[in-house]
Amino acid sequence: MSESGLNKLLPSINIDQLRASCSACTMHHLCLPMGLGEPDMKKLDQIIGRRRKIPKHSLLFRSDEPFTNLYAIRLGHFKTFQLSPNGEEQITGFQMAGELLGMDAIGSEQHRCDAIALEDSEVCEIPYLRLEELFGHMPTLLHHFHRMMSQEITREQDVMLLLGTMRAEQRFAAFLVNLASRYAARGYAPYNFQLRMSREEIGNYLGLTIESISRLLSRFKKNGLLRVANREIEMLDPVRLKAMAAGTESCD
Amino acid sequence: MSESGLNKLLPSINIDQLRASCSACTMHHLCLPMGLGEPDMKKLDQIIGRRRKIPKHSLLFRSDEPFTNLYAIRLGHFKTFQLSPNGEEQITGFQMAGELLGMDAIGSEQHRCDAIALEDSEVCEIPYLRLEELFGHMPTLLHHFHRMMSQEITREQDVMLLLGTMRAEQRFAAFLVNLASRYAARGYAPYNFQLRMSREEIGNYLGLTIESISRLLSRFKKNGLLRVANREIEMLDPVRLKAMAAGTESCD
């Protein structure tokens, strides 16, 4: 059936808008429109810009670019990283569907990190100035936006704790447990997932080397904590992994 | 002259309000009211709660407490820290006058860290819900609040870079350079200041031990980078220290 034919049957619904609308998005319960009623969600829809496909390994934005949009991830995974003055790279986060990219750029009005898709992905462009205009009339939206920024702050504090106090084994366990809980929140099997990032990227994020990550994977496998096949992970003993992440247990 | 006598001479000015007002505060160009006109600043003043004195080493708020207020530091210094599940402490930041405490609590509606005064300090209590009500009518205030939250995100990203990629010497240089720039922004001599925190606290923040900090201080002193007397610091070679922080130079 052609699109125009469908439009005749359902004259009040525009297919393009349906595709583009927050209410039709599977992530709206986690994303910016969380908790909004239908009318508010429509207003938000109206300011949201293009829906962009970002192919694997391509750039969403680059550090020092002027900031105009936030990006809500509809589909896929990203990494964000910073370059130090002497050229060293630090991955500051891995983001997945329902999460917001670019909040760190509001303060300086230019991006402070690069964002790269780890797989073929899709984002919604959210023009920031228009979003701020909406806030005046939509306290619920504003409140949830503040929650999301605040959660980004606490997420980073958790990483500081990880990098500042934990040994390699604990860091890696915490990393896996964190992924599991985020997949659970999205309705995916928490203990079976594909790593979207390379060993090198994991190591960089955790302040370790690729060799350390590889050794940890082997150790966890040997101790019956994980099944590992390339990037496919199965957490065989989540309880023990959580205990390791909490620092109350250690493997051999 | 008595206060009431003064009030007769200047009947339109209330001394208490003067003391309590943002416009009279030396930090208003850095703090929440940055960029506000007189009328808006007055509205903000009206919602600001008590001005509280926080004695040295005492607690402003504690992790898991319900979140009701943000705190603007009027005077003094604080540290914030998190406890890991197994009891390890990680200092997530040192805050000084003009900076905001508690933004990490918005997301979960309870505090996520402890905040302790490093010296006798003063804060302004900002009831968060009333602040959000103001945002609807004061876009400038809202915008600057977002800038402050965003800057907190980038500050933490910088710490992640530090903890993830830098060697001890570079971390410590970066720490000192950061303090210098923040004192400069406040109109203080950037290269002469008192450390408000112990060696142990510095080490904790930087993911190092107290012994390492002590050794670094000795090394920097020996190489003519610093003059050190207890907690009194003089940066003798800021250029070189900045180069070390950037990772383009190293000391012996």
Next chain:
DNA sequence: CGCGCAATTGACTGCCCTCAAAAAGCGTGG
């Protein structure tokens, strides 16, 4: 002066990094 705490210094250890080589994936093209 003497006590207690904070900071310094030294000797040694160990975790993780570095360097290196082998193995495993993976896409391409014959």
Next chain:
DNA sequence: CCACGCTTTTTGAGGGCAGTCAATTGCGCG
């Protein structure tokens, strides 16, 4: 299908940076 080259990952051996442990020194304060 396999051969080939390239990249990623694994595994091993050895070294170094910062941690640990311990003793000493310095400083503030009653």
